[in-house]
Amino acid sequence: MPLHLHFGQSDLLRCRFAVSPLWETQEAVRTLKRPDGQGYHLPWLRRVREVARGLDLTSVWLLMPRTGHTPDFLGPPPIGPAATFEEEIAAVRATDPEVARPDIALSLACTPGAADSPAGRAMLADPAAAVRELADTVERAWRALIEPDWPRLRALLEADVAYHSRRLAQVGLEGLLKELHPRIDWDPQTLTLSARASSHRRRLDGRGLVLLPSVFCWPDVVSGFEEPWQPTVAYPARGIGGLWTAPAASTPEALAGVLGRGRADVLHALDAPASTSALAHLLGRAPSSVSAHLTALSAAGLLTARRYGHQVLYERTPLGSALAAGGRDI
Template sequence: MGGTQNSSIRTRTRRSERPDRHGYHAPWLRGIREAAEGLDLTGLWLLMPRRGHSPDWLSPPPAGPTATFEEEIAQVRAADPGAAREDSARSLADTPGALEHPLAHAWLADPERMIRDLADLLEQVWHTLLAPDWPRLRALLEADVTFHSRRLAEVGLGGLLPEIHRRCGWRSGTLTVASDGEYERHLGGRGLVLMPSVFVWPDVVSSFDPPWQPTLVYPARGIAGLWADPAGRSPDALVRLLGRGRAAVLAALDDPATTTALAHRLGLAPSSVSAQLTVLRDAGLLVARRYGHQVLYERTPLGMALASGGA
């Protein structure tokens, strides 16, 4: 399982153009409206058909769950020009009028320029619209990976896929995704990447075209509380829901902290705090990250929503 930042960029820009998909993300859209108006996203709109193919070379599957944006954008810049041209032409054909656009003509004539232009645009979008929110988004995605990894061990792939999305199924070694078209590919031992996305909701997106790693992108858990604004705390409600000890630990994590720091902050024994952190992490309210010899705990978006009274 893994997450990717490039696919988040492309899904985010698509989200802003589809009012019917605003849903949980309306607060974010209001917040980035002015910044987005300063970007010329024409090139991305041309390659984002409402129905049809989106270029895989623009959002290749991640090398791993810890891949950085710099590593991912380098992968985009290293795309094969011939393959990128073919991939993009297929997408342009699915967007009415796109093939007649001057930019499309220029790109198909010079795919190396297309790769440079779109990689530069993705970098602009990342720094302007995505990077400020990435710690929050990363926490949500990492919590989802942790939860579904545990579920995979508990119920197997056949039990997990329908939980990930109602359109997914697994039977006799065959993955099925209910969709309008038909496509079949034998994985041949290459495996399948399960990738949570904050912005793909309510859809599930599959990518199986060679040479890309077969990937299934699904809506991450907890997006309902993702953009909850901090509000006045409701410690009594948290105590009733979680118990006094766990509520105190969750409320104290305004900033990432170690077990020792939290114990000092709360005046509790480290062993007691460690036990509460484990329960909160297993419930998807916290994630833990190692920095050198330290392990820092921070809230997931679901944990933020509970702590702020937004749940």
């Protein structure tokens, strides 16, 4: 059954992209339990298996039914275009227990027997304690599962935003929305998300829409935030197929001979827009060294830079792409 989001004229002016480390943490926790969402993430799952066994995620999993409602306060729409995890988890901890209780009850009702389980009864009896426990659990999951890889994840998500921002300029909002996922369609003034468990309609009423690229929501597209949350659609980010693969075996020697090894490695690694920290993480180099190479390549007209939130993303110019392609060993 479909979800219909009805836009007014002001909503069209209030659509924005955002990146959320809290959302990725929640969806990573969900991925540990859902077999249909593990395909692209199997290398990550194998790597985190042992550390995941050391986490007690029972309370969060209880509120993640196979189909149905997960509490909105636990993974709310991003509070800014590039908020930190610390900012987002602080917002979760500040949830009013009177808001949390019905949200928890709605989620528990989606799993037979969950509300009557000892954990379910405890959450409903003391929602303030439930909020604290859930926030603590999500923070431990962030530290163990996501934070070590966040530079790589953030680079991919920000590259998706950069790509779709360009597409917005090229094809407009209608064209962009249809490109995000096969289950998204657009009729004049209405976004329709198909294949949901139930039919639902919501008017945006001037709030606009947050478009949230996500690594771990694959293969789904997700929406369902109710009042008072800003409507949000989370969709699989571009490029997740190669996210956990090892970098290319080596930089072509011909390219290294022209640019020098360090600069050639940086240019070769920029298959998608990335920040200094993400490239340093990928290449195993000091950020200061990578930054110097990026500055030199930009000055030579091989890279361009654009700011996204607190990050600066670098990408190849046509000249840089031609040089990188021409430097492949034959």
